[in-house]
Amino acid sequence: MAAERQGGGGGGRGAGAEENKDHKDGKDNKENERPAGPQPGGLGDSLGLESILRSGGGGTWQARPLLQIVKESQQQHGLRHGDFQRYRGYCSRRLRRLRKTLNFKMGNRHKFTGKKVTEEILSDNRYLLLILMDAERAWSYAMQLKQEANTEPRKRFHLLSRLRKAVKHAEELERLCESNRVDAKTKLEAQAYMAYLTGMLRFEHQEWKAAMEAFNKCKTIYEKLANAFTEEQAVLYNQRVEEISPNIRYCAYNIGDQSAMNELMQMRLRSGGTEGLLAEKLEALITQTRAKQAATMSEVEWRGRTVPVKIDKVRIFLLGLADNEAAIAQAENEETKERLFESLLSECRDAIQAVREELKPDQKQREHSLENDSGKVSNIQYLHSYLTYIKLSTAIKRNESMAQSLQKALLQQQRSDEDGKRSPRPQDLIRLYDIILQNLVELTQLPGLEEDKNFQKEIGLKTLVYKAYRCFFIAQSYVLVKKWSEALVLYERVLKYAREVQSGAGAHRNSLKELPDVQDLITQVNAEKYSLQAAAILDANDPHETESPSQVKDGKPLSERFETFCLDPSLVSKQVSLVHFPPGFQPIPCKPLFFDLALNHVAFPPLEDKVEQKAKSGLTGYIKGIFGFKS
Numbered sequence: 203m204a205a206e207r208q209g210g211g212g213g214g215r216g217a218g219a220e221e222n223k224d225h226k227d228g229k230d231n232k233e234n235e236r237p238a239g240p241q242p243g244g245l246g247d248s249l250g251l252e253s254i255l256r257s258g259g260g261g262t263w264q265a266r267p268l269l270q271i272v273k274e275s276q277q278q279h280g281l282r283h284g285d286f287q288r289y290r291g292y293c294s295r296r297l298r299r300l301r302k303t304l305n306f307k308m309g310n311r312h313k314f315t316g317k318k319v320t321e322e323i324l325s326d327n328r329y330l331l332l333i334l335m336d337a338e339r340a341w342s343y344a345m346q347l348k349q350e351a352n353t354e355p356r357k358r359f360h361l362l363s364r365l366r367k368a369v370k371h372a373e374e375l376e377r378l379c380e381s382n383r384v385d386a387k388t389k390l391e392a393q394a395y396m397a398y399l400t401g402m403l404r405f406e407h408q409e410w411k412a413a414m415e416a417f418n419k420c421k422t423i424y425e426k427l428a429n430a431f432t433e434e435q436a437v438l439y440n441q442r443v444e445e446i447s448p449n450i451r452y453c454a455y456n457i458g459d460q461s462a463m464n465e466l467m468q469m470r471l472r473s474g475g476t477e478g479l480l481a482e483k484l485e486a487l488i489t490q491t492r493a494k495q496a497a498t499m500s501e502v503e504w505r506g507r508t509v510p511v512k513i514d515k516v517r518i519f520l521l522g523l524a525d526n527e528a529a530i531a532q533a534e535n536e537e538t539k540e541r542l543f544e545s546l547l548s549e550c551r552d553a554i555q556a557v558r559e560e561l562k563p564d565q566k567q568r569e570h571s572l573e574n575d576s577g578k579v580s581n582i583q584y585l586h587s588y589l590t591y592i593k594l595s596t597a598i599k600r601n602e603s604m605a606q607s608l609q610k611a612l613l614q615q616q617r618s619d620e621d622g623k624r625s626p627r628p629q630d631l632i633r634l635y636d637i638i639l640q641n642l643v644e645l646t647q648l649p650g651l652e653e654d655k656n657f658q659k660e661i662g663l664k665t666l667v668y669k670a671y672r673c674f675f676i677a678q679s680y681v682l683v684k685k686w687s688e689a690l691v692l693y694e695r696v697l698k699y700a701r702e703v704q705s706g707a708g709a710h711r712n713s714l715k716e717l718p719d720v721q722d723l724i725t726q727v728n729a730e731k732y733s734l735q736a737a738a739i740l741d742a743n744d745p746h747e748t749e750s751p752s753q754v755k756d757g758k759p760l761s762e763r764f765e766t767f768c769l770d771p772s773l774v775s776k777q778v779s780l781v782h783f784p785p786g787f788q789p790i791p792c793k794p795l796f797f798d799l800a801l802n803h804v805a806f807p808p809l810e811d812k813v814e815q816k817a818k819s820g821l822t823g824y825i826k827g828i829f830g831f832k833s
Contacts, residue, residue, distance in 0.1 A: 267435055268391040269424075269442060271331075272338065286346035293339035300332050319374070321381050330378060337371035340364045341399065348406075365403045372396040387427070394423035398446065405449060414453035417446045504588045505654065509581040513560060516585070519553040523592065530599075536607050543600040550593040557586045579650040587648040594641045601641075602718075605634045605671075628679040635672035639665060663703055667717050670699035674723065677730075686738035693727050693734070700724050 280288030301307055304326060309315035319329045344364035351357045372395055378384075379392040401416030421443050428439035501510045502520055511517050526546045533539035560582055579587070611626045642665045651657050677692035700720040759779045760770075772778060 267427075267431075267438065268334070268388060268395060270435070270438055271334070272395075273438060273441075275338070281342075284349075286342045286349070290339055290342040290346060293335050293342060297332065297335045297339065300328055300335065304328055304332070306332065319378065321378060324378060324381060324383070330375065333371055333375045333378065337368045337375065337395075337399065340368035340371060341402075344368060344402075362403070362406060365399070365406060369396070369399045369403050372399045387431075390423055390427060394420045394427075397423070398442075401446070401449065405453070408456075410453040410456040414450055414457065417450045417453065421446055421450065502585075502588070504584075504591075505651075505657065507584060509585050509588070511585065513553075513556050515556045516553045516589070519549050519589075522549075536603070539603060540600070543596065543603070546596055547593060547600070550589060550596065554586065554589045554593065557582065557589060561586060584650045587650050590648060591645065594645050598638050598641050599716075601634045601638050605631055608634070628675040628682070631675040632672060632679065635668050635675070638668050639672065642668070659706075663706055664717060666699050666703045666706075667720060670696045670703070670720060670723060671718065673699065674727065681730075681734060681737075684737075684741060686734060686741070689734055690731065693731050696727050697724060700727075 275292070276282075276289060279292040280286065306317060306319075306329075308317060319333055323329065341364075344361050347357045347361040347364065351361060372392075376392045376396045379389045397416045397420035401413045401420060404410075404413035404416060407413075424439040424443050428436040428443070431439075501508050503509075511520065523546075526542065526549075530539055530542045530546070533542060608626045608631050612628070612631075642661055646658060646661050673692050673696045677689040677696065680686075680689040680692065700723055703720050759781050760773070761781045
């Protein structure tokens with residue numbers, strides 16, 4: 203027991219620093235210790251692979267689920283935030299403590315002596331934990347290198363090497379679990395863990411068939427375990443099944459199953475607004491699938507003009523545009539829809555940036571093409587305008603979706619007021635419609651579309667629709683502060699905009715189908731006008747609103763009306779009128795001006811006799827100076 207505590211907290215300077223770090227992570231150093239009670243060959247419940255060995259030495263080991271040990275360690279030491287480096291450091295420190303506790307050292311500080319865990323020395327279940335941590339350390343290093351390989355492709359070779367190392371440790375764990383002393387559940391979990399790491403290695407090698415077989419084996423084992431044990435453990439197993447399902451579908455797509463792409467999109471929808479490793483994995487797999495399909499895409503047509511698409515990132519984005527829009531339309535809640543909108547806008551910004559990089563070196567060539575084509579923009583510039591149009595249109599749809607959800611919240615607020623929660627206000631909607639109108643102005647300024655009269659007409663009608671809604675909510679905000687005349691004028695402006703839209707729609711009705719119906723707005727405004735007029739009449743005739751003479755204020759601050767009693771509610775508000783500040787200007791006497799008039803009439807005395815005359819220059823003056831003659 204003393205040796206175990208020394209291995210956990212003592213040792214050299216490095217061991218102490220590592221232990222302190224584990225305390226910072228919120229873990230006590232009891233995960234490698236035995237319990238205080240005397241149990242023959244048994245361990246407590248504080249460890250991951252704790253087991254209870256029956257008396258006589260021939261019993262079986264009953265352990266917590268291996269997957270639960272792995273998941274708890276990952277969530278508590280970095281993987282909740284995708285920090286694989288931190289988790290790798292935790293695995294290294296725990297391995298060092300286990301080796302010291304078990305006295306299973308790999309030589310000394312001068313010489314390395316390799317040791318292997320065999321079935322003969324398997325007298326303590328922590329030997330299994332030792333191999334599990336070895337596999338987890340290699341896997342976490344591989345995942346860290348996978349993140350870094352996006353910018354440094356050479357690290358992919360090191361990634362594959364570490365994955366092979368993890369599979370090797372998993373094979374050793376599976377071999378040791380074949381012992382008769384290990385129960386059937388742990389054996390199955392070791393097989394599933396081995397199949398999972400094998401599938402990951404084959405997946406990185408792009409051996410789709412072998413990877414799919416390994417993942418299916420892992421999925422089958424976990425599904426059987428989920429049906430056989432408690433509800434809490436079943437949740438853990440089902441989560442692992444959900445994690446590997448996208449990999450299985452991606453392998454099926456690469457083998458030849460064309461329906462796999464649709465299933466990946468449905469998985470992303472079912473994931474909802476959650477974030478984490480599963481969502482990142484789905485996005486990465488969908489992007490890889492589109493990259494394969496994008497090889498066949500060479501051009502795109504927009505508003506009667508066909509332009510070639512040579513940039514891979516733009517191809518991938520345009521290929522997935524329809525799928526993303528369909529996913530947004532099928533989203534069940536606002537949180538999922540908002541996340542999908544943000545994802546689409548992020549991809550669009552990346553595509554626009556890729557086009558801008560192509561535009562920079564081609565500046566002179568584009569200017570020359572403008573002169574030759576009589577104002578017709580180049581293909582790359584037109585493609586940039588198309589992507590900008592997609593970005594602005596998506597932003598408008600997102601803001602409109604947010605406005606609709608706020609309108610529903612406003613209606614619910616009118617029916618039932620909720621306390622303790624910030625309720626939406628008409629000012630929030632006004633801000634959203636301001637942003638929409640700004641986006642519409644940017645649409646009219648896109649290069650290549652200045653002469654497109656139909657496009658400009660469509661944008662003009664959309665602008666009128668959103669202006670009408672903006673005026674409506676400005677009027678609603680005035681109603682709340684009982685400014686009846688201003689609200690009535692704005693309601694009239696709303697009706698004016700709505701009639702202009704109805705009269706000018708004509709052939710552009712198809713483009714206005716996605717917009718809110720102005721006829722509903724007209725009906726609502728007419729109803730609001732009547733209720734506003736009634737409220738204004740009631741407010742004007744309300745006797746409680748008229749102030750008594752003792753409540754009438756003359757506008758003077760408190761410092762100027764101490765002698766007069768007046769009930770002033772503003773004295774207990776945040777805008778109290780105590781004194782005039784800054785104080786007003788008051789007349790003061792100016793500084794006197796002095797004029798010296800006597801100076802002009804004063805005669806000064808002569809001073810020639812007191813001023814020494816200057817000696818004459820020249821030879822005569824020199825001689826006189828020698829002999830001391832003075833004039």
